Amino acid sequence: MINQNPKRSDEPVWWSLFGAGGTWFAMITPITIFVLGIMAPLGILDADALSYDRVFSFATHIIGALFVIATIALPIWHAMxxxxxxxxxxxxxxxxxxxxxxxxxxxxxxxxxTIFIFMLG
Structure with a gap:
């Protein structure tokens, strides 16, 4: 017999954050590390590309702010x-x-x- 009133689970919410965090960490974080940790110190990138003003304007723009927040928050949800x-x-x-x-x-x-990123702007 099928239960007509099944108990609702909150697991889909946590699994979606877990999956999003794992995917972000596996696909975006290595590229970010490569660009900021290898290309920039070796001088492959133009010195102006990572100047304070450009990075600040990126982090205060809505798309850049969302990128920074996702880079921090999604792997945290995955890890927890x-x-x-x-x-x-x-x-x-x-x-x-x-x-x-x-x-x-x-x-x-x-x-x-999120608060720190939005306090920048």
């Missing part, structure tokens, strides 16, 4: 979801308290990043 499920795998059963704590940490760090 992984910590939450990793504790369960390690037989550290914290229940709802551990879940709420993990997601509050992710939310707080995301909010702090």
């Amino acid at each position: 979801h992984r910590v939450h499920h990793g504790m369960h795998d390690l037989k550290i059963h914290t229940g709802v308290v551990g879940k709420v704590l993990c997601y509050i940490i992710a939310f707080a760090l995301s909010a702090i990043a």
Whole structure:
């Protein structure tokens, strides 16, 4: 018999943030590291390309601000979801308290990043 009133789960929300964070971290972060950590120090990029004024104007433009926020926030959500499920795998059963704590940490760090980025402009 099919349950006509199934219990709603909040897991799709957390899994979507986990998936988005993992995808961002796997696809965008290596390019960012390559450009900022390898190309810039080796002088492959023009010195003007990463001047303070250009980086500041990028970070204060809405698209740049969203990029910076996503680069910070999405991997944090991915990591905290992984910590939450990793504790369960390690037989550290914290229940709802551990879940709420993990997601509050992710939310707080995301909010702090967002506030700092929007305070620049």
